[in-house]
Amino acid sequence: MALSLSQKQMSQLDFERFRDLIYKESRIALRPHKKMLVMNRLAKRLRELNMDSYSDYYKYVTSEEGRREELPKMVDAITTNTTQFFREGKQFEFLDTQVWPHLLDPKSGSTAVKIWSSACSTGEEPYSIAISALEAQRHSPGRAVAILASDISDTALRTAREGIYTEDKVNGIPRDLLHKYFLKGAGRVKVKPELQRLIEFAKINLNDPFQRQLRGFDIVFCRNVIIYFDRGTQEELMLKYYEVLRPGGYIFLGHSETLHGMATRFEFIMASVYRKPIGK
Numbered sequence: 001m002a003l004s005l006s007q008k009q010m011s012q013l014d015f016e017r018f019r020d021l022i023y024k025e026s027r028i029a030l031r032p033h034k035k036m037l038v039m040n041r042l043a044k045r046l047r048e049l050n051m052d053s054y055s056d057y058y059k060y061v062t063s064e065e066g067r068r069e070e071l072p073k074m075v076d077a078i079t080t081n082t083t084q085f086f087r088e089g090k091q092f093e094f095l096d097t098q099v100w101p102h103l104l105d106p107k108s109g110s111t112a113v114k115i116w117s118s119a120c121s122t123g124e125e126p127y128s129i130a131i132s133a134l135e136a137q138r139h140s141p142g143r144a145v146a147i148l149a150s151d152i153s154d155t156a157l158r159t160a161r162e163g164i165y166t167e168d169k170v171n172g173i174p175r176d177l178l179h180k181y182f183l184k185g186a187g188r189v190k191v192k193p194e195l196q197r198l199i200e201f202a203k204i205n206l207n208d209p210f211q212r213q214l215r216g217f218d219i220v221f222c223r224n225v226i227i228y229f230d231r232g233t234q235e236e237l238m239l240k241y242y243e244v245l246r247p248g249g250y251i252f253l254g255h256s257e258t259l260h261g262m263a264t265r266f267e268f269i270m271a272s273v274y275r276k277p278i279g280k
């Protein structure tokens with residue numbers, strides 16, 4: 001008799017194995033009380049594979065074929081992709097008033113301003129940055145803007161690339177910007193090509209070594225992702241971000257994230273915003 005999902009149990013041993021595997025793959029550090037969360041999030045993988053037990057699923061995901069075919073889907077299922085357009089409004093105000101006027105000025109550089117939305121989830125963050133950049137360029141035309149948007153989750157990246165959202169996701173966006181940058185369909189909207197043209201999407205695991213081409217960013221957004229990592233991983237990541245930013249470049253974190261007490265050379269600018277010192 002097939003077991004319903006609610007009847008399937010995960011042994012403590014399996015939970016610990018999954019925790020280790022998830023940590024190894026993504027550095028997402030799940031606390032000991034997160035067994036229910038892991039069970040719930042992996043339940044859909046078991047359902048899709050028609051498997052009856054978490055032990056069988058663990059065996060499969062660690063097999064040669066499973067590592068190739070299933071492991072990315074397992075990590076994907078575990079990630080939390082909550083996001084929204086213009087999240088952390090104060091940071092967008094700071095961008096508008098303090099950052100764009102200077103960065104867009106041709107005297108600041110001859111190439112495009114480079115931004116990295118490094119845990120972009122389903123795309124709301126990079127599209128908000130693109131809108132903010134295009135609006136700023138109306139007042140301060142000058143340098144072009146190029147945005148790299150990356151995430152570890154294939155599913156989130158698929159949505160991000162498509163740029164199609166239900167109306168409830170965009171109801172916080174001011175009406176004039178909504179009309180200007182989105183096409184309206186039945187109960188859904190699609191971002192206009194002029195936003196998509198500014199953004200290149202890629203799958204990047206933040207805990208892999210950063211490729212050499214990731215260099216010279218003016219701003220890195222690393223928002224609401226380091227909360228899932230342990231302290232050691234956060235510190236390693238900050239060293240890597242330091243390297244990819246140009247001197248004077250900014251790093252934006254989520255509102256509950258801080259570098260306070262961490263061994264980094266970033267300068268504090270305002271809550272959750274830091275800067276690589278100029279001349280370093």
Ligand SMILES: C[S@@+](CC[C@H](N)C(=O)[O-])C[C@H]1O[C@@H](n2cnc3c(N)ncnc32)[C@H](O)[C@@H]1O
Pocket residue numbers: 026027028079080081082083084087118119120121122125150151152153156204205206207222223224225228254
């Ligand atoms: C809560 S969302 C934050 C989205 C957006 N930055 C924001 O603040 O609204 C966290 C994102 O981090 C991604 N993530 C988790 N671990 C990651 C890793 N090791 N490398 C890259 N992205 C990761 C998840 O897939 C998820 O989309």
